[in-house]
Amino acid sequence: MPVPSTSTTSEPLRFTLLGPVRVWRGERELTLGPPQRKAVLATLLLRADQVVTASELVDAVWGDSAPASVHGVVQTHVSMLRSVLEPERPRRGQASVLMSVGNGYSLAVGSATVDLREFEKTLERARQLREEGNARDSVDWYARALAMWQGEPLSAIPGPGAVIERARLNEIVLGVQEERLELMVALGRHTAAVTELSALTGAHPVRERLRALHMKALSRSGRRADALAVYTDTRRVMVDELGIEPGSELRDLHRRLLAVDEPPVQQQPAAPPPVQPSRRPVVPFMDEPLPALIAPAQLPADVADFTGRTALVKKLTAMLTPRTHRTAPPRALVAGIGGVGKTALAVHAAHQVRQDYPDGQLYVDLRGAGPDAADPLNVLSAFLRAFGVSPNSTPADLDERAAMYRSVLATRRVLVVLDDAADAAQIQHLLPGSATCGVLVTSRRRLPEMQWDEQAELEGMSRDEALTLFSRTIGAERAGKEPDAVAEVVDACGRLPLALRITAAKLVDRPQWTVRSMADKLARERGRLSELRVGSLEVEATFHLGYGQLDATSARAFRLMSLADGPGLSLPAAAAVVGEPEREAEPVAERLVDLNMVASPAPDHYAYHDLLRLFARQRAAQTDSKQDRIDAMVRLGDHYLGTAATAGWLIQAPAQPREKFSVKPGGVKLPDLKSAFAWFEDEQPALLASARQFLTDPDLPSEYVVDLITFLELYLANGTHFGEIGQIGELAVRDAERTGDLRVEAWGRRKVGEAHLRRFQLPEAENQLTRSIAAAEKAGDPGALATAMDLLGSAEFRMGRVEQSLAHLERALAIAHDAGDLVREAYVLGTIGRTQSERGEFELAMGACEQSRGLHEQLGNETGLARTLFMMGLVYQRFRRLVESIDPLEESLAVCLGIEQTFGEGHNLVMLSRGYLADGRAEQAAAAASRAKELGEAIGDAHMHAMAVAELGKALHALGKHEAGDEHLHSAQALLTQLNSPQAAAVTALLNRK
Template sequence: MLAILLLRADQVVTTSELVDAVWGENPPASVHGVVQTHISMLRGVLEPNRPRRGQGEVLRSVGNGYSLALGGARYDWREFERTLELARQHRDEGNARAAVEWFGNALRMWHGEPLASVPGPLASVERARLNEISLGVQEERLELLVALGRHTAAVTELAALTSAHPVRERLRALHMKALSRCGRRADALAVYTETRRVMVDELGIEPGSELRELHQRLLAHDEPERAQQATAAPPAAPPAPVRRPVVPFMDEPVRAAISPAQLPADLADFTGRTALVKKLTAMLTPRTHRTAPPRGLVAGIGGVGKTALAVHAAHQVRQHYPDGQLYVDLRGAGPDAADPLNVLSAFLRAFGVSPNATPADLDERAAMYRSVLAARRVLVVLDDAADVAQIRPLLPGAASCGVLVTSRRRLPEAQWDEQVELEGMSRQEALTLFSRTIGAERAGAEPDAVEAVVDACGRLPLALRITAAKLVDRPQWTVKSMADKLARERGRLSELRVGNLEVEATFHLGYGQLDPDCARTFRLLALPEGPALSLPAAAALVGSDPSLAEPLVERLVDLNMLASPAPDHYAYHDLLRLFARQRAVQTDPHPERVAAMSRLGEFYLATAATAGWLIQAPLLDRERFRRQYQHSTPQAGPRPYPGGVPLTDLRSAFDWVGEQQATLLATARQFLIDPDLPSGMVVDLISFLELYLANGTHFGEIGQIGALAVRDAQVTGDRRVEAWGRRKVGEAHLRRFELPQAEHELTESVRAATEAGDNSALATALDLLGTVEFRLGNGEQSLAHLEQALALSRAEGDLVREAYVLGTIGRTQSERGQFDLALEACESSRGLHEQLGNDTGLARTLYLVGTVFQRAGRLVESIDPLEESLAVCLGIEQTFGEGHNLVMLSRGYLADGRAEQAAAAAARAKEAGEAIGDAHMHAMAVAELGRALHALGKHDRGDEHLRSARTMLTDLNSPQAAAVSALLDRK
């Protein structure tokens, strides 16, 4: 995986691309979890000091993929490319001797097979590609050696290479020339004879014309052209002159002399976009087999750098279009888009066509334009196109021409050889551009402020150039002062203007193209936080059915006012979202904005209610389940999808929550921060999903949301919201083994729930408080809390909560040594979960039965319930439960004398912990792996794992650290 990310350095590689590259058509089960595991391991090596929850600076998560941001870091492939570029530069400048030296430097970087031992389909393809590149570079160097008259040195290397590549004609020809110039004409003829024999016998073809002609000259004693101590490689032959047709409306002298060069100047500091430049220039490079002109489209939002990229790529290939380069700004984003009739007139004048000879009819004028360009090599750059109708008359018909179009729209109805969807720059590209503009010394003095400015600009090139230009014009300003200005969202867009450059004005051009319905959709979809919106969520925001909302959001995507990172999912560029929100504040009354967000909250709540029911109690009456967990009052009036997304089974419920969890948590935070939105809805939303979200590593984030709920409740006086918020904060402390803090928050939660009269919230808080008290050594107090929680759950008829409390009672009794009572409680819990159809709860109870057996010293008996629990977890793809079961199973297998199976279980548990970022699970798995390795006689590795586990558990403040320390002391 590291090799793939390096090969695509500074680019985003999606998860699906990684899966295809590494495993092809045979990915392992839970492959996305495996990918996350490998990413986590790579981050541990590449960025060992990165906070566990922090975004990586080197290996970054971007959308649905990852990017290895190397910046100026050195690695062999990049060094090879740089060295090769120097070699070719020396050759092109006529310094052949220096070029040979640099080609040699490049080739000395190669050591054996590239990507040796790296598995996977992509590695196989890349290995072949890299080997081909290496061989091509060797040929370039040997050509120069022969041209310089260093024939003897070349012969030795060519003999080895032609032996390894017997049908590579370029090598054979070089070998023959070198032998001939060494006075070994007979050997040169023998090389041809051998080459022909191999090609005829193995391929069934004769050698190519170059080899045959060389052979004939040798037979005629006509030595191949000798370069007497040449100083440069022979220049490539110029393209054959084209035979232009006679154009009656142009004078021959004019036709021969005019070669328009209309391209705007390239940016001196053009930065990044390397892969896209290569893609466009490769597309525009002439090829003999073409029957139609190559056409490329660069699409993207305003200010993203479409024109800069197109002009830069055009300058890279202008030598291939010696008959001219045409350029026009079509002004397609504004109200005064260029008329193609007028553009054609200007293009024809550029080639010397008299205005008097230009037809008035558009079709006739376009036909004349195509005639003028027929068989000419002309590059046409059409900038800022409005639509296909505008550009269709401007497209040449000759395959010898090339076309590059930029547009804010995707223009899907046209056919493109390359279609580039331009997004914001990579972080490293943006940092490089900004630092280069303001000066490396100034940027280096305030690196944190530079990063803050780049983030505030959303890595949009226009915004970066404006901000940098302001700083250059104001040398007395610090970069931090600019970062502070941009940190204020309300005034950010107004700061992003200098001279005639303005980000907001650029966005206004696109916004002005929207009809009223699209404009309203554009504004309302920007209101919620979160990474993306699904189509049903977008429909809820605008208050319509998804079938009616879809054409509106898809039109926004076509206009690049909205991105679609996945089918039926939509997202904004950061600055464009800010622009849309400002338009919403200016256009949509406050009650309408609140109503839109309330509709979204109700949509999420309705879907979460269905998902929670399917996950926790599908055999229970659905409406009864909803009434128990929902306290907020829905908004009156008709609503689209009143039941939310129509989830039908457990799999669809898990899929929806897994896909939407980041958006749901962002929405929850927003509802608690905005005083105009109903905070009680957040309590219900997360309560429905509580058991799903608890089976993972979201407790820290939900704890932060809980703290926001407490703050909100202290303003509103809503004790129910406070009870919920304090419970979430307390649970986060409990998961981090911060027991005194957990006890305080949960005690306050119990008090608030009692005053609110919310018995369900009170039972849940007492359940958690019972766990905390036991870990603090207060066994009697612990059971008292749990018995009270059980009584409240039964009084409320809350079978789900009753089942979970019974499991907690069983765990607590087993820790007190009351194993029979513990098993009895667990069996009662199991029966209720089976009655509810709650596989998640059933897996938990079976796991608890296994732990009871283990605490009783009956480790072998624990295997059956733990394996049964593991099977349930695998069936519902619950990685959290899978990992914890595997940790305990490792102990059971070891007690049963199955050390290899114990090691395998612990290794799988370690992977599960890494996949979901559960540091405690990971540490416990490492400890069990250490024990298993000792049992297998691998004592050094076993001690290494145990020491690592002790360090991790100590850092986590886990009571298990003492047990691992004692184990190491005994060993």
């Protein structure tokens, strides 16, 4: 939720569009909320001081995908923006910044600063100086203008309006860069110009103006051959990709370069040609071409000193080189033991052919050798995001998500590198189907069940290759003095690249050591990693050697950091594990990276090679006491829980008061909602892995998971993760059965029951929730008891047991009231309202809902408010007042869209379809039901999907499409019957009347 500023409105506002859309009041950044709200603000800013109609806003932000109640959504976003921009304005007072004008809105900028306007003013001055012949000052003003750009304009803003405006702004800034570079070349600043032009021409290879400038700058720098090479490359690209020759300017310049050298550099430039400043107004939705998608380039950096494997690299690159006759994508597998260099080889080969895959290179570490292998569903989601596919458009079903992935890649030339695959099942959905793509897989297994165009079983390097790699790393001169010792070290390392690099790093770090001393140490330290047998024990000795070079602080960090499950640790998490401030933990962690003991896949993130993790854990078991190891994990848990609590409270108040959580001081300090979402996005895999570890390790306190997942669910509250949380609930139940912890049992069974309830598996839900209530009663936990009873009441309601449902709900309400739990009280009141309606008590039902609404508004709980408004819509519909249900349902939908809650959005659309149909708006009803059907499929909500199919069938009949309507109704009947839903009878009755 936006946080009102504590500053006074007299402080000036500052808006940015040339990068992320952001707003400051004075020095304090304001929280704007979800992307669609930012899109509304951006559209108004682009036409500041003008009236933008509501329809224009809808077209800009949603286009053809606007929900049926979109105008209510717009009103909600405008209302929330007003509360941020004018925090001291009375609730119903006259707005002075974001004003309603007729059927639209106007954003009065006044004395506020807008970076786009400042850019245009600065650019106008630069062009004026250029026209006056003052090139030097003009270049400076151009630089000032370009410095205002902070990356992609309107970054992460959704909607067709933003797409078009981004294209226009990107074209503007590219033109401005060209104007500035022309002046720089004219002024003789060739070296600086060449540097910038190299990058720009790489990003825009067929832009002839840039290419011509590049050629001129190179020629005038004395690099005539390089200038001619630019022309050759330009012509190749244009002929291959566009089928045309370069234009006359480039051809003429090329001829002049071939004939004679460019004239000497002018010390004082001739007056540049006048450039007319752009008079085009800043108006969105201009009819301009859309930008090409930026091709993802996810390959890790190539190994600078890659050695050997020449024949294999040649085979892989030849196989991956595109050929016109292919009907399927080429596939290559590199298999072998851990540490043998599979990843380095794959990345090196991929870099050799990346130019043949201009539409992108995808890379993922599948972590197949460890206990936390990557889920193909999540990998597909990341790959689709890399091509701009919104998470909200991504199907929940694995087969459907894989089909979308293959469709996205169908016409593209993309290289896919799947590193460390566990088995064929993990990668089968990650393989593209188009012959224009290429696939390179590494695995410890041979994967014989799959077909490969090239398959290599990678072994240790040849002796010569290993000697070359080791000697190159420690220095040829040093190696040449002790050739016999070098050979012994290479053999002791098993010729494995990972072992060789660790050993060489120790020698580089200890220049006073002889290679002979290293060889002797390796010979003495074998035999300590027996469970990782690979035919010899040399790898173990190498790891001991690398470990031995660590000082006490680094060695302790190496051991303790390895104890955490999951893909890796961020710097704050690593600092928590070792019990040191970040400023002290960072150099220690970076030293481990420098010595190849841990990897750093991203800045301030650390991960272990699986062999080294096992080695480090073994050393921890031998070196650190059991209590020290437990304390390290508890510190990590406190860090995760403390930060999750901070982030969770920024996103939405949970359904328990703050004092109910056992959160210790600490964790990352997050300043705003944006940083809260970013932290959860970054740490979500680690948090889930931590929850599983605390529930499966009998030495760790499992009760920590209860609070952690409560906060994590606030981030995951879009209805797409209840299955995964349910699985963690099952682990909690098993842990509670072992420990007898009733609070953990109550929580775990509640989570399992809730997952069953979401899937409409009602008997299973009833069983788990009943047992959760029993555990909560024994534990004396009123909050857990009230929550479980509320859910059980919902399950019984769905099973048609209205009286039993109401009895549990009224008891839940009394418990919450006695405990002073206003949040839970508000939720239960809404459920009671829905349930009372089934008894024919309209006034009682609506009264309970109104009480619930008032409490949620008082608490600022948008999630709860959306739920209660939905319940009010249900009450109206239960009494056949379908048209009256539209207002609360549209209001609920607007809130759900504002907080990006897909689950609530879908259920509102199902009910709105009924209301629209009763109001004679059959097309709107069909659109709402169709969208709800899509959402039900996407998030795996079978009941939502089935109900949406039923409503779509009714709407199609109303539109005269009776055959399609019957088809949908029969489908809904089958789905609802399969779910044992009471709604099946209503659909059956409807079909019998036809």
